[in-house]
Amino acid sequence: MKKFLTLFFCMLWSGLLCSQDLHLSGKVTAATGLPIKNVSISIIGQSRYSVTDSAGMFSIYGLKPGVYEVNFIHIGYQKKVQIAVVATVDVFLTITMEQRQHQLKEVSVRNKRGKIRGQTESMNIEVVGSEFIQRNLGGSLMQTLDRLPGINTIGIGSGQSKPLIRGLGFNRVVVVDKGVKHEGQQWGADHGLEIDQFAAGEVELIKGAASFLYGSDAIGGVIDIKPRAIPGKNTFGGAVDLIGKSNNNLYGTSANLFARKNHFFYDARVTYQNYGDYRVPADQVFVYDYAVNLKDGRLRNTAGRETALHFNTGYIKDRFRTVFYLSNTYSKSGFFANAHGLEPRRVDTEMHDRSSRDIQMPGQEVNHLKLINRTEYSVAQHRLQMELGYQHNFRQEFSQYVNHGYMPPAYPDTLNIPADLEREFDKHVYSVNLRDEFKVGKHLLTAGVNAEYQHNRINGWTFLVPSFNQLTAGAFIYDKYELNDRVLLHAGMRYDYGSVRLFEYQDWFPSEGATGTAGGKLTRANNLKRRFGSVVWSAGINYNPEHFVLxxxxxxxxxxxxxxxxxxxxxxxxxxxxxxxxxxxxxxxSYQADLSLGWDAENWSVLITPFYNYFPNYIYLNPTAYHDYFYGAGNQVFQYAQSKVMRYGGEFKLRVDLLKGLSSEFVGEYLYARQLSGDKKGYGLPFSPPVSGMISLSWSPVFGRNLDDTYFAIDYRIAGKQDRIVPPEKKTPGYTVINLQAGTKINLFRQPVMHSLQAQNLLDTKYMNHTSFYRLIELPEAGRNLILSLKIPFH
Structure with a gap:
């Protein structure tokens, strides 16, 4: 580690001394003074380019003294060429762009940015904006994103879900929120992400290993959630979002208010959603061969409510900015009453069926508090960035006391734990990220360090996971080398260190007669401290001629x-x-190889992204032949183990413009996973999605001045059967589902009001999703669901 850190700091210091090239930067605004995001900037005759950020800022490094013609291009604005004289000092430009009379759809701007990101990164990256989120609003942000190939979710009822990227999830996928790794209790399949999708700006999805940039848990991919754009100077405004869903009678709103004078701004948001029990197209389900009747097809006790508060403020200048993000997300929801606990038949169906909106036990309450500071400073040829974060994740699960094993038949009054508190997890997380981006000749270098400390404590009358402290730290360097205007080489290396300390836990009740207890209390967990370290690396190439992508x-x-x-x-x-x-x-x-091959023409495009992945020691939960009767009530024992695993697959995307305003798209994904050693040799991996595809047809007519961005779309999703399972998983038959979308922007009093309507599972099809949390008990997915959303901005 010492040799690596010495090499790292030597390279960083040499970059500081040698990077003497000049720096061209600036800001691009509209005639109204508002910044313009995603403007493409290029220098004529050179392979230098940049894209403006949410504040309209751009930077181009590595210039020699001279006179340059700089192109500024943005769809919806007139092209502008500016002469820049770069002599002996850095140059800052202020550019104003004039709007065209007829603007193209905003979604085209988003696609341009995604294309540029794809051309400059060797990883498989997909970028979606707030328009995509508005158009595809689901029960959660992850359910909104699962329309993308290679992205799936572990659904937890109608309000919670967890991301899967190419079949990997839980702690193998990093979720980054405003530059800081989101830390909850993501190890559990029933633990959703405490993310408010109305507060998300742009979402960047990295498919495949990205540990060399993001650290330990990014072994499967990254979901990077960007904040909404910082308001322009001398602006005041906001927006009100309204949403309603028919399946679970959801109603909700999200109100936003922002203002900025010159350098200071604020941005506040309040979100509230309330929903009832959701409906499936079935009157009866079987929970481990026990028939459970459903009233009106509703899963009793799956109602919930969510509240989110956000406040952002900061100081913005041309070369310096610092922004504070404060948020608090709270949710209260129930668990399907017939699928929780030790005895699914002990359910008071009469009590639960009185109302579809009440939240009874079993249930959960989760509160996630975040305070994040992001600071950026540009000096000479360096762009210095820092993120500081604090998170407090507090999760409680409630259930009626049920004794098993040696637990006393009646809950003792003397125990200092609430009788309905089944489990409690109390986690505090402290994070710091430091990065420096600078240019040395044709090399664009990024060097940085990350550190995170977790402090997690438990409570409740049951035990599953002990209290722990965890420390992780890493240092990395990443180089992009521009061989010529078509070829870009990448290389990155990182060293990670981590330690975890588990704390002893003893039962609160004696286990008389159990082996090794002598009438005392069983020790479920012993004190343990483990240390881990690893060097990871990445190398890649981008070849970008005019239409071809490799x-x-x-x-x-x-x-x-x-x-x-x-x-x-x-x-x-x-x-x-x-x-x-x-x-x-x-x-x-994990060792992974990724390849992207594509062709992007004017009226059509195609992209195929195969990958191969090998784990020499994949960690999985192995079902054994044993059952625990001491304090497990005879449940089957599942033991964590390791095995060699091979995975391969890929995604496919084809887009064709059929007529003016009419286009079609086909996306598909395939994953094959196989365990090569261990007790489950020859089996697949849990939660592996089946082969699937989606055919969509979109029509964007032009109706007139008061109607803009109108669209109609139909999706036909096809999923194959999944018979490569790991017991106790069950095989899942294939299915087809039809979804409809429609929307428009109505201009009222010079304000655009955006309308969006979705019909999910239009034909009320009964089908099983293999990655669903409730798939184990053969619970079908939600039935027909109509979603209406309105976005009403004001200035």
């Missing part, structure tokens, strides 16, 4: 085992299983 990337990634994998020892009431960790697990290593 990207290739090789890399190694790393993930240290989490507290649950090391120290679990209890009943998982959501899966009717007994889970045990292994204190001797080694850190996961």
């Amino acid at each position: 990207k290739a990337n090789l890399g190694k990634s790393f993930r240290m085992p989490i507290a649950k994998e090391l120290g679990a020892n209890g009943v998982n009431y959501h899966y009717f299983s007994y889970e045990k960790g292994d204190a001797n697990l080694s850190a996961e290593q």
Whole structure:
């Protein structure tokens, strides 16, 4: 590690001394003074280019003294050419662009930015903006994004979900919010992400290993959620979002207010959603062969409500900016009453069926507080960035007390734990990220360090995962080398260090007669401290002629085992299983090869992105032949183990413009996973999505001045059967689903009011989603759902 850090700082210092080229920067605004985002800037005759950020700022490094013609291009604005004289000092330009009379659709701007990001990164990156989120609003941000190939979700009822990227999820996918890694209790399949999708600006999805930039858990991919754009100077305004859903009778609103004078701004948002039990196209389901009747097809006790508060403020100048983000997200929701606990038949159906909107036990309450500061400073040829973050994730699960094993039949009054508090997790997280981006000749270098400390404590009358402290730190350097105007080479290296300390836990009740207790209390978890370290790397190439796209990337990634994998020892009431960790697990290593091949023409485009992935020591939960009767109520024992795993697959996307305003798209994905060693040799991996595809047809007619951005779309989704499973998973038959979308922007009193209507599962099809949390009990997906959303901005 010392040799690596010495080399790292030597390279950083040499970059500071040698990067003496000049720097051209500036700001692009409209005639109204508002900044323009995603303006493409290029220097005629050179392979230098940039794109403006949300504040209209851009930077081009590595220039020699001279006179340059600079192009400024943005769809909807007149092209502008500016002469820049770069002599002996850095130059700052202020550019004003004039709007055209007829603007193209805003979605085209988003696609341009995604294309530029794809051309400059060797990783498989997809970028979607707030327009995509508005058009595809789901029950959560992850459900909104699962329309994209390679992105799936583990659905948890109608309001919660977890992301899967190419079949990997949980702690193998990093979710970044405003530059800081989001940390909740993401190890559980029933633990959703505490993210307000109305507050998201742009979302960047990285498919495949990205540990060399993001650290340990990015072994499967990254979902990077960007904040909304900073308001322009001398502006005041906001927006009100309204949403309603028919399936679970959801109603909600999100109100935003912002203002900026000169350098200071504020941006506030309040979001509230309330929903009832959601409906499936079935009157009866089977929970482990026990028939459960459903009233009106509704899953009793799946109602919930969510509240989110956001306040952002900061100081913005040309070369310096610092922004503070404060948010608090709270949710209260129920668990499907017949699929939680040790005995699904002990359910008061009469009580639950009185109302579809009440929240009874079993249920959960989650509160996530975040305070993030992002600071950026540009000096000479350097762009210095820093993120500081604090998070407090507080999660409680409630259920009626049910004894099992040696637990007393009646809950003791003397116990200092609420009788309905099944589990509690209280996590505090402190994060720091430091980066420096600078140019040395044709090299664009990024060097940085990251560190994170977690402090997690538990409570409740049951036990699954012990309290723990965790520290991770890493240092990296990433180089983009511009060989010529068509070829870009990439290379990155990183060293990570991590330590986790588990704390001893004893039962609060004696286990008389159990082996090794002598009438005392069983010790579920012992004190344990483990340390992990690894060097990871990535290398790639981009070849970008006029229409052809070729990207290739090789890399190694790393993930240290989490507290649950090391120290679990209890009943998982959501899966009717007994889970045990292994204190001797080694850190996961992953080797991956990615390839992107595409052609982008005027009226059509095609992209194929195959990948190959090999784990020499993949960590998985292995079902054994044993059952625990001491304090597991006879549940089957699942033991964490490691095996060699091979995975390959890819995504496919084809777009064709059929007529003016009429286009068609086909997207598909395929994943094959196989365990090459261990007790489950020959089996696949849990939550592996089946082969699937989607055919869509979109029509964007032009109706007149008061109607803009009108669209109609139909999606036909096809999923194959999934029979490569790991018991106790069950095979899933294939299915087809039809979804409809329509929307328009109505100009009222010079304000655009955006309308969006979706019909999900139009034909009320009964089907099983293999990546659903409730798939284990053969619970079908939600039935027909009409979603109406309105966005009313004001200035």
